[in-house]
Amino acid sequence: MREKLTTICGVCPGGCGIEAILDDGRLVEIKPLQETPFSALCVRGKFAPEVVHSPDRLLKPLIRVGERGEGKFREANWDEALDLVADQMLAIKEKYGPQAVMSHSGRGAFEQSMLDFNGVEDSVASKLLLPFGSPNIASVSSLCYVSFGVFAPMTTFGLTGRRLLPDFENSHLIVVWGANPGTDSPPFIYERILKAQQKGIKMIVIDHMRSDIASRADQWVAVRSGSDGALALGLLRVIINENLYDKEFVSKWTTGFEELRDYVQAFTPEMVENTTGVPQETVLALAREIAGTKQVTLKTYTGLEYSNCGVQTIRAVYILWALTGNLDVPGGLYIDSPEEPFFEAAKFVQPEGVLPIGANEYPLFYRLTGCAQFMEFPKAVLKGEPYPIKALLNNGASILTSYPQPHIWEAALRKLDFMLVIDRFMTKDALFADVVLPATTYFENTSYQRYPGYMRLRQPILKPIGQARNDLFIFAEIAKRLGYGHFYPQNENELLEKAFARKPELLAELLKHPEGVRLPVPKRQYRKFETGLLRPDGLPGFNTPSGKLEIASDLLKECGYDPLPVYQEALEGPLSSPDLHPKYPLVMNTGARIHSTFRSQHLNIPGLLKLQPRPQVLIHPTDAADRNIDKGDKVLIRTKRGEIGYYANVTDRVMPGTVEINMGGGAPLQAPEWRDANANVLTDFTNRDPISGFPVFKTLLCQIEKAK
Numbered sequence: 001m002r003e004k005l006t007t008i009c010g011v012c013p014g015g016c017g018i019e020a021i022l023d024d025g026r027l028v029e030i031k032p033l034q035e036t037p038f039s040a041l042c043v044r045g046k047f048a049p050e051v052v053h054s055p056d057r058l059l060k061p062l063i064r065v066g067e068r069g070e071g072k073f074r075e076a077n078w079d080e081a082l083d084l085v086a087d088q089m090l091a092i093k094e095k096y097g098p099q100a101v102m103s104h105s106g107r108g109a110f111e112q113s114m115l116d117f118n119g120v121e122d123s124v125a126s127k128l129l130l131p132f133g134s135p136n137i138a139s140v141s142s143l144c145y146v147s148f149g150v151f152a153p154m155t156t157f158g159l160t161g162r163r164l165l166p167d168f169e170n171s172h173l174i175v176v177w178g179a180n181p182g183t184d185s186p187p188f189i190y191e192r193i194l195k196a197q198q199k200g201i202k203m204i205v206i207d208h209m210r211s212d213i214a215s216r217a218d219q220w221v222a223v224r225s226g227s228d229g230a231l232a233l234g235l236l237r238v239i240i241n242e243n244l245y246d247k248e249f250v251s252k253w254t255t256g257f258e259e260l261r262d263y264v265q266a267f268t269p270e271m272v273e274n275t276t277g278v279p280q281e282t283v284l285a286l287a288r289e290i291a292g293t294k295q296v297t298l299k300t301y302t303g304l305e306y307s308n309c310g311v312q313t314i315r316a317v318y319i320l321w322a323l324t325g326n327l328d329v330p331g332g333l334y335i336d337s338p339e340e341p342f343f344e345a346a347k348f349v350q351p352e353g354v355l356p357i358g359a360n361e362y363p364l365f366y367r368l369t370g371c372a373q374f375m376e377f378p379k380a381v382l383k384g385e386p387y388p389i390k391a392l393l394n395n396g397a398s399i400l401t402s403y404p405q406p407h408i409w410e411a412a413l414r415k416l417d418f419m420l421v422i423d424r425f426m427t428k429d430a431l432f433a434d435v436v437l438p439a440t441t442y443f444e445n446t447s448y449q450r451y452p453g454y455m456r457l458r459q460p461i462l463k464p465i466g467q468a469r470n471d472l473f474i475f476a477e478i479a480k481r482l483g484y485g486h487f488y489p490q491n492e493n494e495l496l497e498k499a500f501a502r503k504p505e506l507l508a509e510l511l512k513h514p515e516g517v518r519l520p521v522p523k524r525q526y527r528k529f530e531t532g533l534l535r536p537d538g539l540p541g542f543n544t545p546s547g548k549l550e551i552a553s554d555l556l557k558e559c560g561y562d563p564l565p566v567y568q569e570a571l572e573g574p575l576s577s578p579d580l581h582p583k584y585p586l587v588m589n590t591g592a593r594i595h596s597t598f599r600s601q602h603l604n605i606p607g608l609l610k611l612q613p614r615p616q617v618l619i620h621p622t623d624a625a626d627r628n629i630d631k632g633d634k635v636l637i638r639t640k641r642g643e644i645g646y647y648a649n650v651t652d653r654v655m656p657g658t659v660e661i662n663m664g665g666g667a668p669l670q671a672p673e674w675r676d677a678n679a680n681v682l683t684d685f686t687n688r689d690p691i692s693g694f695p696v697f698k699t700l701l702c703q704i705e706k707a708k
């Protein structure tokens with residue numbers, strides 16, 4: 001029997017509104033919903049049936065019987081597996097204290113109700129362990145999003161990046177700097193940019209590579225990766241020295257301008273050209289264009305996060321936007337009103353007396369997220385510093401493909417006393433787990449999804465595959481066994497009841513309108529720093545320690561960092577490593593998104609694999625010719641840290657001397673070529689942004705040769 005249901009795509013947290021077509025209870029097709037907001041379909045969405053019904057799905061709880069890493073498990077029932085998890089956690093607490101148990105949530109833990117009930121705000125780390133007594137809650141925020149979304153905007157404007165909305169529709173110039181909405185799932189921003197372009201709005205893209213979005217731009221500014229800080233400071237120098245900035249704004253609303261003016265003098269057009277590869281004339285023209293155009297908007301993201309000065313670079317770019325009069329104005333970077341809390345989340349209280357790991361090494365990270373920096377996990381497990389970690393609960397993450405130098409992480413996982421993995425598939429991490437629990441796809445779950453000004457209900461359209469469960473109820477079961485089950489909903493009715501406790505009428509309306517319901521949108525108010533709308537005390541200004549937009553940040557200073565948005569040349573790079581550069585002459589970037597994968601995911605889905613069967617390194621024709629490499633050749637990529645095999649994609653989309661390497665490979669279910677191609681074998685565990693602790697995933701040095 002064929003049926004059509006209106007729902008939300010359940011492959012990833014993108015939340016795209018779709019129509020699902022089922023045949024005898026099997027999902028056979030999904031299509032974007034027509035004429036409702038937030039209805040899109042990314043390339044991967046079309047393959048939803050293959051993901052959901054993949055023969056590789058985990059079907060039952062598993063308990064390890066072999067050695068760690070060996071992959072020998074026996075099937076267990078849910079109660080046995082969950083009891084074992086709780087018993088092991090309590091035994092470790094008894095022996096070492098609660099802080100010895102750590103959690104890590106990844107890119108598979110972003111479902112809306114998961115985030116809401118886990119008390120997650122800006123750092124995505126589930127708070128399950130706080131009532132247990134451990135402060136060691138961590139997440140992929142240890143290497144994604146918070147540099148751009150929390151640290152840079154909080155230290156500059158006193159608000160989070162979630163509230164900084166590019167106003168594409170009303171702008172006269174769109175600058176995309178270190179983001180590629182063209183490959184991103186979900187494709188909502190991409191659609192908005194394309195529509196704005198159709199209206200004739202100009203777009204400039206600043207990227208080390210001619211990405212999808214760069215190829216559609218009016219101008220592509222090719223910058224050496226990791227050197228954007230110097231470019232931003234160089235633009236600021238032109239704008240300041242040529243008096244092109246908003247003087248009234250500067251004098252009334254900022255601190256640290258004088259110091260900035262002195263600091264940027266070193267960033268002359270010549271210096272910027274030598275540092276970034278952007279020609280002097282382009283630096284001058286770009287500065288004058290941004291300052292001379294009214295209503296310039298900005299889209300940026302991870303492209304600026306992974307250098308030795310990621311947080312400071314993003315700050316420099318934000319400051320550039322503010323000084324040119326583009327903050328909180330129509331067509332600029334709009335400051336959204338804070339979201340009204342949707343429902344009363346459980347009150348998770350930070351345990352007293354013990355700091356999470358990484359709090360001393362990364363004080364700003366701890367101060368602004370309250371979480372552990374997971375990059376410090378191996379040290380805590382392997383060396384017991386600052387104290388031993390003995391157990392890890394890992395949900396929706398693939399640590400061994402995502403973090404730099406997997407052998408270090410593997411050693412740590414091997415040494416644990418207990419490890420839990422919750423996933424939809426058997427990951428490499430799971431091979432080291434004591435207990436593996438099967439998670440549903442969101443097609444199998446009851447939930448809801450909020451969008452700006454819109455809301456949808458997620459109604460299950462399929463029975464759970466095998467014995468898979470919604471992650472949230474797995475958390476609820478663990479919490480129940482630890483004595484605080486009331487923090488989580490224990491069944492689907494309770495989930496909706498609790499989530500909509502403040503808005504039962506909205507739930508009733510959503511049940512009538514599965515395609516979605518519009519929410520009231522507050523009227524836009526601009527230049528809110530003038531009217532007291534940015535501060536809780538209602539005074540004009542910004543919600544920072546000084547009350548001003550902090551070009552020189554008090555918070556950074558207090559945490560021991562330079563208060564100005566200073567540039568730091570890459571610690572490993574063509575300008576700073578005369579010893580390494582001759583042997584490793586190519587600048588290596590990793591991890592620009594591709595359509596067919598989501599980080600390590602979907603490299604076992606035949607339809608998606610067909611789109612790009614092999615892991616690629618993008619290399620310029622001249623560099624390829626120098627090495628006798630042709631398109632499709634197998635090549636070896638080598639860094640100081642390791643060597644792996646990839647396939648050459650010879651293309652002028654990358655600049656000469658630069659390569660871009662796909663990430664996500666390195667897990668057991670993947671196609672063999674990908675399974676052996678873990679980009680993080682090449683990256684560096686110790687080379688980090690000192691503020692965020694994020695690893696430097698771009699701008700490292702490598703050599704490439706044709707494989708024998």
Ligand SMILES: Nc1nc2c(c(=O)[nH]1)N[C@H]1C(S)=C(S)[C@@H](COP(=O)(O)OP(=O)(O)OC[C@H]3O[C@@H](n4cnc5c(=O)[nH]c(N)nc54)[C@H](O)[C@@H]3O)O[C@H]1N2
Nearest residue numbers: 106107108144396397398402422423439590591599600697
């Ligand atoms: N070299 C290099 N490394 C990088 C990056 C880079 O650019 N270069 N990018 C970094 C970035 S931005 C990120 S975010 C991290 C990604 O880091 P991860 O969080 O490890 O992301 P994924 O590889 O997507 O792994 C997510 C896992 O969650 C599982 N999953 C999916 N949905 C669900 C669900 O509903 N429930 C459960 N329980 N599991 C689910 C998937 O099967 C998969 O195993 O990688 C980082 N690593």
Ligand SMILES: Nc1nc2c(c(=O)[nH]1)N[C@H]1C(S)=C(S)[C@@H](COP(=O)(O)OP(=O)(O)OC[C@H]3O[C@@H](n4cnc5c(=O)[nH]c(N)nc54)[C@H](O)[C@@H]3O)O[C@H]1N2
Nearest residue numbers: 178179180184185207211225226301302303592593598599
């Ligand atoms: N299909 C798909 N969608 C995804 C993901 C996925 O794996 N697949 N991952 C999701 C995740 S985890 C995240 S965090 C978001 C990220 O979303 P984005 O930040 O938009 O990520 P990318 O698409 O990699 O775009 C980053 C761009 O920055 C450029 N870049 C890299 N280094 C530099 C640099 O030093 N300077 C400049 N100027 N540019 C640089 C890259 O070439 C690339 O074009 O995407 C999400 N969406």
Ligand code: SF4
Nearest residue numbers: 009014016042045185
């Ligand atoms: S971004 Fe793609 S996979 Fe994710 S929800 Fe949307 S259509 Fe589905």
Ligand SMILES: [Mo]
Nearest residue numbers: 140143144145
């Ligand atoms: Mo990410």
